[in-house]
Amino acid sequence: MASNITFHEGTVSSDERVKLLKQQGVTIWLTGLSASGKSTIACALEQHLLHLHRFTYRLDGDNIRFGLNKDLGFDEKSRNENIRRIGxxxxxxxxxxxxxxxxxxxxxxxxxxxxxxxxxxxxxxxxEVFVDAPLSVVEQRDPKGLYKKARAGEIKDFTGISAPYEAPEKPEIHINTAETDVAESVRIITQYLVNHGYISETS
Structure with missing residues (x-):
């Protein structure tokens, strides 16, 4: 890190933001294998929270690689940097x-x-939300045909096939998408936010 930089504190306090916006800032981190349902749940959750008049924004893995992280590949070092930036x-x-x-x-x-x-x-x-689905299920879904390509050796370092996935040990929320649909997944996450006081229950 450069030594000639200084972090500037703003004049707006965190308490002031919370009071004016009537919500607490929070990161909902969906993690799971490709085709587990992360993006689908994220999109539905964003829409639901917006309909509740909540200030929300979705950061999607593929979308971020078109801009902020377009210089990164899929090797382990690049994946580390990808997640560091998103964090x-x-x-x-x-x-x-x-x-x-x-x-x-x-x-x-x-x-x-x-x-x-x-x-x-x-x-x-x-x-942390573990969007869980067995490998057999995500391979069957395979909407982008990535698992098929990975099995054929056309994609190197593919998570779940030729690269590891380390499942969360103690996620705040664990959703098995082989058993839970999108609507129920959104309800579970929203209820967690309400129960912990991050958002209010009414719009």
Missing amino acids: EVSKLFANSCCVAITAFISPYRADRDFARQIHDKDSLPFV
Whole structure:
């Protein structure tokens, strides 16, 4: 880090943001295998929260690679950096009192722990959601044909096939999408936010 930079504190306090926006900033971190349902749940959750008049924004794994992280590949080092950047960006959103929804495979436990730690350091809530589905189920879904290509050796370092996925050990929310549909998944996450006082139950 450069030695000639200084962090500038703003004149707007966190308490003031919470009071004016009537919600607490929080990051909802969806992690799971490709085709487990992360992006689908994230989209539905974002729409639901917006309909409740909540300040929310979704950061999607594929979309981020078109801009902020377009310089990164899929090797382990690049994946680490991908998640580091997203952790920092989601923290900024949460700091603005936004409900930041991230949908990334984020296969390495250490990278997810880093994202949690930088939120904890700034006293910002971090909710890890394990979007779980058996490999047999996600391979059957395979909407982009990626598992088929990975099995054929056309894609290297593919999570779940030729690269590891380290499942969360103690996620705040665990959703098995082989048994739970999108609507119920959104209800579960929303209820968690309400129960912990991050958002109010009424619009």
